[in-house]
Amino acid sequence: MRKSYDIVVIGAGTGGYVAAIRAAQLGKSVAVVERQKALGGTCLIWGCIPTKALLEHAHALKVIQQAKEWGVVIPAGTPVIDMNQVQARKNKVVGGLTKGIEFLFKKNKIDWIKGTARLRGGGAVEIVDGETGTIQAAEIVVATGSSARSVPGIEIDHARIITSDDAIHLAAVPTSLIIMGSGAVGVEFASIFRRFGAEVTIVELLPRLVPNEDEAISAELEKSFKKQGIKVLTGTRVLKAAPGATGVTIDVQTPDGATSALAAELLLVATGRGPVTTGLGAEAVGMRMARGYIMVDNMYRSSVPHISAIGDVIAVDTGAADAPPHPQLAHVSSAEGVLVAERLAGREVRPIDYGHVPGCTYCDPEIGSVGLTEREARARGYDVRIGAFPFGVLGRAKMANETEGFVKIVADAKYDEVLGVHMIGPRSTELVAEAVLALRLESTVEELIRTIHAHPTFAEAVGEAAHAVHGSAIHA
Numbered sequence: 001m002r003k004s005y006d007i008v009v010i011g012a013g014t015g016g017y018v019a020a021i022r023a024a025q026l027g028k029s030v031a032v033v034e035r036q037k038a039l040g041g042t043c044l045i046w047g048c049i050p051t052k053a054l055l056e057h058a059h060a061l062k063v064i065q066q067a068k069e070w071g072v073v074i075p076a077g078t079p080v081i082d083m084n085q086v087q088a089r090k091n092k093v094v095g096g097l098t099k100g101i102e103f104l105f106k107k108n109k110i111d112w113i114k115g116t117a118r119l120r121g122g123g124a125v126e127i128v129d130g131e132t133g134t135i136q137a138a139e140i141v142v143a144t145g146s147s148a149r150s151v152p153g154i155e156i157d158h159a160r161i162i163t164s165d166d167a168i169h170l171a172a173v174p175t176s177l178i179i180m181g182s183g184a185v186g187v188e189f190a191s192i193f194r195r196f197g198a199e200v201t202i203v204e205l206l207p208r209l210v211p212n213e214d215e216a217i218s219a220e221l222e223k224s225f226k227k228q229g230i231k232v233l234t235g236t237r238v239l240k241a242a243p244g245a246t247g248v249t250i251d252v253q254t255p256d257g258a259t260s261a262l263a264a265e266l267l268l269v270a271t272g273r274g275p276v277t278t279g280l281g282a283e284a285v286g287m288r289m290a291r292g293y294i295m296v297d298n299m300y301r302s303s304v305p306h307i308s309a310i311g312d313v314i315a316v317d318t319g320a321a322d323a324p325p326h327p328q329l330a331h332v333s334s335a336e337g338v339l340v341a342e343r344l345a346g347r348e349v350r351p352i353d354y355g356h357v358p359g360c361t362y363c364d365p366e367i368g369s370v371g372l373t374e375r376e377a378r379a380r381g382y383d384v385r386i387g388a389f390p391f392g393v394l395g396r397a398k399m400a401n402e403t404e405g406f407v408k409i410v411a412d413a414k415y416d417e418v419l420g421v422h423m424i425g426p427r428s429t430e431l432v433a434e435a436v437l438a439l440r441l442e443s444t445v446e447e448l449i450r451t452i453h454a455h456p457t458f459a460e461a462v463g464e465a466a467h468a469v470h471g472s473a474i475h476a
């Protein structure tokens with residue numbers, strides 16, 4: 001182990017490993033301290049990659065279940081999912097990607113120090129387990145990420161009451177599953193396990209599913225989920241959960257104040273994530289914290305000189321009272337990693353605009369969104385114009401047998417500016433890229449209309465939704 005580096009990064013998630021690679025590209029000597037056996041953090045090991053791999057299995061099963069529609073004859077009866085193969089394939093995908101980061105570290109001459117880091121002040125980083133010792137850094141980047149958290153009264157036992165970390169490893173499909181929370185993680189697991197054959201119930205405290213999305217998206221998802229046989233209980237509070245030998249019982253309170261009990265084989269708690277700073281020594285070296293998060297400015301400088309922080313572990317002090325909460329997303333942490341590395345290498349950098357971050361939820365049907373929802377745009381005083389177009393009308397959607405959902409554009413009547421784009425339906429997590437660019441370039445609706453969308457594609461729904469804002473949709 002070398003004794004000193006230009007930059008020491010703590011945590012090799014999508015924030016930390018990207019910061020390390022960019023800094024090394026710019027000529028810095030870099031070490032990354034990571035305590036897991038593999039690189040990639042939450043995204044690769046427990047988050048984006050394993051969940052989306054499971055969703056691809058669910059999609060494959062869906063297509064096979066529709067074999068008759070496709071003129072495919074399956075002689076041996078009803079197709080079922082083989083969880084051994086599902087887990088083996090998912091693990092192969094995850095393993096390949098984590099090894100890929102190891103390769104990139106070697107290529108960029110980044111040292112991976114295996115162990116748990118603790119800040120000691122004055123640029124010293126102590127490795128308290130694994131490859132123990134102390135290294136000196138001119139600059140430190142903290143990227144220690146987040147972990148699943150529960151709510152008071154609900155204790156995770158990793159047997160009957162589980163988190164997403166457990167759910168990705170299930171060796172068998174549960175007969176019944178209650179999911180607490182309907183954010184991205186909750187609805188993605190609902191799609192996976194419903195398709196695999198479980199009875200799924202979602203319990204959401206707020207009045208609608210995916211509460212951060214535009215209200216029209218929530219309504220469409222609820223309609224689709226109910227059609228798929230997913231039970232949706234919104235406005236419902238989980239009061240307590242009691243694990244037993246064969247299942248779990250939960251007490252819930254519905255919006256009318258009535259209480260009742262629900263039972264299932266498993267309860268998946270998907271109520272959010274909290275920062276990982278235990279044992280890091282952040283307070284001891286004087287870092288300003290807020291609710292456990294490391295406070296940074298819009299250049300990711302913490303309150304301690306020469307210590308920056310990025311990713312899920314931070315709260316950003318933008319100075320704006322109405323600033324949205326810092327999104328806990330892989331692509332956000334990576335963008336922050338690039339920015340920090342470039343700043344530390346003396347490059348000119350600009351603050352990230354969190355209003356232009358795409359949100360993708362890979363449930364079935366998929367959701368992609370960026371910018372203001374209709375409600376947010378109205379609350380900000382815009383003279384709002386809306387245009388929406390259903391996927392079901394498109395030839396491409398009919399061919400693919402994926403006809404649910406729509407694209408909705410929120411625009412400002414005065415300058416014709418696109419303020420937000422919200423879509424639910426086939427390929428929405430891919431189609432949102434065009435909308436992100438439109439917002440980034442401060443595009444007008446007229447420019448989206450004049451942008452030629454290839455035929456036949458799902459992307460035509462974006463062009464038609466833009467037409468719809470001006471009352472000129474061709475196919476609706």
Ligand SMILES: Cc1cc2nc3c(=O)[nH]c(=O)nc-3n(C[C@H](O)[C@H](O)[C@H](O)COP(=O)(O)OP(=O)(O)OC[C@H]3O[C@@H](n4cnc5c(N)ncnc54)[C@H](O)[C@@H]3O)c2cc1C
Nearest residue numbers: 011013014015041042043047117144145311312328329330
């Ligand atoms: C089920 C699930 C699905 C998700 N799906 C998506 C998705 O589809 N798209 C998306 O954009 N985001 C998704 N996310 C969120 C995404 O995974 C996170 O936003 C992202 O991983 C955050 O990256 P990070 O680098 O900040 O932290 P992390 O990825 O959490 O990495 C932090 C790393 O730091 C290490 N560490 C912590 N403390 C120490 C220490 N003291 N010493 C050494 N190492 C330490 C940890 O072991 C970890 O590897 C999902 C999350 C979950 C849970």
